[in-house]
Structure formats: structure tokens, C-alpha cells
Amino acid sequence: MVLRHRVMLTLILVVALVVSVNGLAFGQAEPEGKLAEIIARGKLVCGIAGSLPGFSFLDPDTGEVSGFDADYCRAVTAAIFGEVTADNLEFVPLTANERFTALQTGQVDVLFRNTTWTFSRDTDLDGEFGPVIFYDGQGLMVPADLGVSSINDLDGSRICTQSGTTTELNITDAMSELGFTFELVPLETSADTMTAFEAGSCDVLTSDKSQLAALRGASANPSLYTILPDTLSKEPLGPMWIEGDGQFGDVIKWTVYATFHAEEFGYTQGMTAEEIAAVDPRFAGAEGDLGSFIGLSNNFAVNVITAVGNYGEIYSRNLDALGIGREGSLNAMWTNGGLIYAPAWR
């Protein structure tokens, strides 16, 4: 009797070992939690700023949404549904103050809203952050004729900033550390800050440098404004979702990594699935079951690249026109001295 049990147990162990070595079943997962909810609903609901050319901009005339963050919403949609259609992605524009409540109440599934990864957002707000998609830093914009060259010249200045942002907190710290007096002018939207700045209600506009470049670029006469060389903070911008849903988190992380991996190995939006599979069958899902480990199809990564292209393509499409150069910055590929780096696709 005991012997028969032993034989049975050994048999079960051998079968389990063979199955796991071949990767046949153990890692495969059905969609659950947020991912299952999104699939049942038939669309991803993505929180964006909607007002920042280059990052996420809702065109009031056409209703089209463009930008770097918007393309990452499209990337996650393509990972989940295979493609982006007119119906399977809803953009929800949110102000800085609104964004975290919208996430916590389930109004949006994920934020791609130029949101900085910080300790308190990651912990106290129940957030979870994914791979950084843009390494930013806070800057200062002044009228070119103000005759200042750095933050050291800004004692006694009036500073426009946006409420509910890391920007507001950092400028207060930076000016206090210098022992400077200053008047903070907090406003609700970045359009409000630019309007107030252009009207002369403040001497300085402070924001993430990428956003200063976007606002300056969109103004009637960009040469009227100068972005000072100071960088006051680290602003790692990335996707944010609600903590505790490991599968949905993995979907977001590996969607972003797909865009990094594709750039590193030279796969572009114009390539066919067969062309990518010929050189990288695991990435293309022609070999192995990686997609199924996170509730997706095995070719999800190729669907992402077909929908939006690789990281470099997404960057160029949206940010080159703003003059936010990648070369020599933290946003360069790691093989080129930057921090854009994906773990191995295996």
C-alpha cells in the first residue's frame, strides 16, 4: 500500500517536473482583477492631462488625442485587445488635483499623466508605479528680457505654479533653502499658469522642464521666454495604477518594456510580425508562452509595436518637435548612456 503511494507520488512529481521544464502550463494565467474587468468592459480607460502638447493633447476641433503619454495608453490597449480601435480606448483628461481621486475611485484604470513617482504617491495614495517612461526635472521659465540667468537671481520674485503637483512643493523648498522671499501663485491648470505668466502676473513659471518646453513651443512667440539651466528636482514620470493587482501591473510594465526592448533590438512599427519573429521568436510570441503568463496573447508585444512603434519612435513622433532632445539625456537608451533599459525577454 505504502509502496503504491510512493510510486504514485514519484510519478506525479516527474510529470510536474517535465511540465514545468517545458513551460507548458504552470505560468499560464487567465485574465483576472482589473484586466478581466477591462476585457469585459471592452475598453481601457486611461487618465491623461489632455492639455499638454507633446505629452497628451486633446484637440478641441477634431477630438483627436495626441502625445507621448497618449501613445502609451494606446500601447496598453493594443497589448490587451490586439489593436486600438475607435471603441476600445477612452481618454479621460484630468487636472493634477483630480488625477489621484480618479484612480482611487476607479474612474480610470491607469494614469499616463506626466505623473512623478514619489514615496507618498507610491505608499500613502495606494499607488503602484511602472517603468519610468520619461526622466524629467523641474525647471524655471522667465521672460527673456527679465535679465536673469539662474535661480540665484530670483529673490523677491512672483512664481506661478500648478497646485496639486510636486512642482509646488519643490519650488517652496528650493527658494526657502536659498533664504529667498517669494510669492507663490498657485493655479489649477497649466494653461492657467501660462496665461498668468504671459499676462505678467508672475515673473517666473515653474514646472517639469518638458512641460515648460511644450508651453513655450505652443506660445505665440517662443523667443520671448527663456528656460533657465537650473534643474531643481528629479521628476521620474511613469504610469500609475492601484496597488495590489499584480497581473494588471505586469501588463503595464511589460507593455512599456516591449517598447524599450524593441528599440534596443531595432524592431520598428513598419515591420511585420513575421519579420520580428524571424529574429526574435520569443518577443514575437512565436516561441514560448510569455504573454499567457500575464493573461495576454503571446504576440502582445508585437501588437504594441504595430500600434505605436518602439520607444524611440514614440519619442520622436511626439517630442522632437518640442525640441526636447534625447541625445545625452537620461532618456537615451542604456546602450547610449541613458536609463532606458528593459529586463530580458525570457
Ligand SMILES: N[C@@H](CCC(=O)N[C@@H](CS)C(=O)NCC(=O)O)C(=O)O
Ligand atoms: N510631474 C509633476 C507635475 C505634473 C503636472 O500636473 N504638470 C502640469 C504642468 S505644470 C500639468 O500637467 N498640467 C496640465 C493641466 O493640468 O492641464 C507631478 O506629477 O506632480
